[in-house]
Amino acid sequence: MFFKNFLFLPALGFAIIFPPDPKIFEGVKEFNDWRVKRDELINLTDYKFGWPDFACETLLTSGDVPKNVHKITPSDIGIIAALGDSVSVAQAAEAETVSELLNIYPGSNFVSGGDVRLDQQATLFNIFHQYNEKLRGASSSRIKKFYDFNFAVAGQTSDQLVNQTLKLVERLQNRLPIEEFQNSWKFVNIFIGHNDFCKICLNSSQIFSAQQFGKSINQSLNIIKENIPKVFVNIMPPINVFIHEATHKTLPFCETVHRKTCPCILELSEVEFDSIKKDYDLELKNVIEKIGRNDTFDVVLSPAIDLDKIPQIGNTSNLAFIALDCFHLSSIAHDISAKQIWKGLFQYVNHKENVDFETEDFSKVQCPPKECSYLRTIENSKNCQYSLPTGQTRELLMGGKGKTDGFSGISLFFILAMFVVGTTLILIFTKYSFSTQNSIQSQQFENERRRLLPIARTDLDDNLF
Numbered sequence: 001m002f003f004k005n006f007l008f009l010p011a012l013g014f015a016i017i018f019p020p021d022p023k024i025f026e027g028v029k030e031f032n033d034w035r036v037k038r039d040e041l042i043n044l045t046d047y048k049f050g051w052p053d054f055a056c057e058t059l060l061t062s063g064d065v066p067k068n069v070h071k072i073t074p075s076d077i078g079i080i081a082a083l084g085d086s087v088s089v090a091q092a093a094e095a096e097t098v099s100e101l102l103n104i105y106p107g108s109n110f111v112s113g114g115d116v117r118l119d120q121q122a123t124l125f126n127i128f129h130q131y132n133e134k135l136r137g138a139s140s141s142r143i144k145k146f147y148d149f150n151f152a153v154a155g156q157t158s159d160q161l162v163n164q165t166l167k168l169v170e171r172l173q174n175r176l177p178i179e180e181f182q183n184s185w186k187f188v189n190i191f192i193g194h195n196d197f198c199k200i201c202l203n204s205s206q207i208f209s210a211q212q213f214g215k216s217i218n219q220s221l222n223i224i225k226e227n228i229p230k231v232f233v234n235i236m237p238p239i240n241v242f243i244h245e246a247t248h249k250t251l252p253f254c255e256t257v258h259r260k261t262c263p264c265i266l267e268l269s270e271v272e273f274d275s276i277k278k279d280y281d282l283e284l285k286n287v288i289e290k291i292g293r294n295d296t297f298d299v300v301l302s303p304a305i306d307l308d309k310i311p312q313i314g315n316t317s318n319l320a321f322i323a324l325d326c327f328h329l330s331s332i333a334h335d336i337s338a339k340q341i342w343k344g345l346f347q348y349v350n351h352k353e354n355v356d357f358e359t360e361d362f363s364k365v366q367c368p369p370k371e372c373s374y375l376r377t378i379e380n381s382k383n384c385q386y387s388l389p390t391g392q393t394r395e396l397l398m399g400g401k402g403k404t405d406g407f408s409g410i411s412l413f414f415i416l417a418m419f420v421v422g423t424t425l426i427l428i429f430t431k432y433s434f435s436t437q438n439s440i441q442s443q444q445f446e447n448e449r450r451r452l453l454p455i456a457r458t459d460l461d462d463n464l465f
């Protein structure tokens with residue numbers, strides 16, 4: 001998040017090859033102790049990633065794009081975007097050595113991660129992708145994709161959110177086909193403020209005040225509303241960074257790192273941080289309550305992983321949830337975040353659950369409730385009139401998965417008759433094709449092939465940027 005002035009870690013990487021300075025060497029020793037401890041806890045946690053057996057009904061729409069934000073199901077989301085800081089680009093999540101601690105891994109971030117399949121690690125992208133094969137917005141750790149709409153930047157504070165938002169608007173306008181820009185529903189995730197907390201002791205009264213945070217969020221939301229048609233914004237309160245202090249007692253490495261990367265954890269007390277966090281939460285709540293909603297724009301607050309302490313194992317912090325830099329989310333935590341946000345999307349506004357590590361079974365697939373599969377907004381939380389745009393009954397549209405008795409009402413004779421008719425038609429068609437084949441010029445065939453080409457090119461483009 002905040003490695004801008006961080007000279008310590010590169011020095012460590014250097015020291016592994018040339019260990020001249022005993023002080024640096026001491027640091028390396030601390031690092032190895034910490035890594036062993038963390039490895040033990042990862043082994044002990046034995047976490048099951050992703051949802052290998054995802055089997056929710058996914059045909060949740062009639063194909064018409066809804067006009068109303070209170071009536072969108074996961075299948076209606078066409079674009080995923082993200083704004084925020086290092087957490088939303090998965091800094092250090094997959095790091096295994098000191099030299100990797102500054103790396104970001106956007107391909108597996110909890111919002112737009114597109115390098116991982118749902119059976120490997122859950123991300124909102126790969127969950128929503130189950131519902132819409134044409135979903136855009138995947139991020140990759142290897143390349144910058146053409147349709148990557150993740151504008152989160154490691155180290156950024158909330159005062160830079162407005163700039164991120166402007167870039168998002170511009171990219172959506174420039175890269176999406178105009179029809180899609182106008183009509184496709186966009187899901188924008190905002191998660192920022194951690195760097196504000198880390199710097200708040202340096203200049204709390206001005207740049208990093210709760211009021212300034214609220215102002216930036218409000219401005220950003222208003223830009224989104226005015227410039228992006230059809231959008232659902234999921235906004236997450238920043239985690240109180242003071243929870244990391246619990247690691248200092250047992251792990252000197254963590255304290256050393258925090259001193260460099262998030263000094264306010266050591267400068268301010270728990271009470272002070274509690275009060276700062278409360279102010280930020282109040283501002284956020286206030287902005288969201290007062291925002292000018294309408295039928296094509298809504299904002300929902302998602303607590304999801306708003307932790308008040310690092311989850312415990314026995315009587316210590318479970319470091320399996322923390323990346324190797326002792327600060328960011330580990331891959332396990334990214335998996336949990338995606339699952340908890342997803343689950344929360346179908347819980348009433350103001351009743352969305354914060355993650356509960358004691359009771360939650362993260363391997364259990366969370367399907368949207370059948371009685372109301374809309375992403376919840378204030379309006380449809382009060383009263384969910386679940387109906388589909390064309391007026392067809394839900395059962396007719398639900399086909400596919402979960403329906404195994406589709407033929408029960410049809411007589412065997414009818415099926416046989418259809419089989420005979422079908423086969424005959426295929427035979428006639430095949431014969432016709434063969435008899436006319438000679439007259440089909442290879443030029444025509446070539447034309448047909450060319451007509452099909454642009455489809456493949458779209459995929460190609462997606463990998464060029």
Ligand SMILES: *[C@@H]1O[C@H](CO)[C@@H](O)[C@H](O)[C@H]1NC(C)=O
Nearest residue numbers: 036037038039040041042043
């Ligand atoms: C964790 O498990 C792996 C694979 O089972 C093993 O190789 C490694 O030594 C274990 N690490 C610790 C610290 O127990």
Ligand SMILES: *[C@@H]1O[C@H](CO)[C@@H](O)[C@H](O)[C@H]1NC(C)=O
Nearest residue numbers: 158159160161162163164166
């Ligand atoms: C936003 O971007 C503009 C132009 O790129 C830049 O001048 C300005 O400093 C940026 N604002 C912040 C808060 O980073």
Ligand SMILES: *[C@@H]1O[C@H](CO)[C@@H](O)[C@H](O)[C@H]1NC(C)=O
Nearest residue numbers: 201202203204205206207208
């Ligand atoms: C805090 O920030 C304000 C505005 O940028 C600046 O005028 C002030 O000097 C800063 N104070 C400290 C202690 O850095």
Ligand SMILES: *[C@@H]1O[C@H](CO)[C@@H](O)[C@H](O)[C@H]1NC(C)=O
Nearest residue numbers: 225226227293294295296297
């Ligand atoms: C919602 O507000 C935005 C921004 O003012 C506007 O462009 C859009 O048309 C509005 N939607 C509806 C359904 O009124």
Ligand SMILES: *[C@@H]1O[C@H](CO)[C@@H](O)[C@H](O)[C@H]1NC(C)=O
Nearest residue numbers: 214215218219222286287290
């Ligand atoms: C958010 O911004 C709008 C437009 O600038 C303003 O009218 C509104 O009062 C602001 N909301 C809050 C809570 O400050």
Ligand SMILES: *[C@@H]1O[C@H](CO)[C@@H](O)[C@H](O)[C@H]1NC(C)=O
Nearest residue numbers: 249250312313314315316317
């Ligand atoms: C709990 O902490 C104490 C020291 O504070 C330690 O001796 C003990 O082994 C710990 N128990 C567990 C279950 O980790």
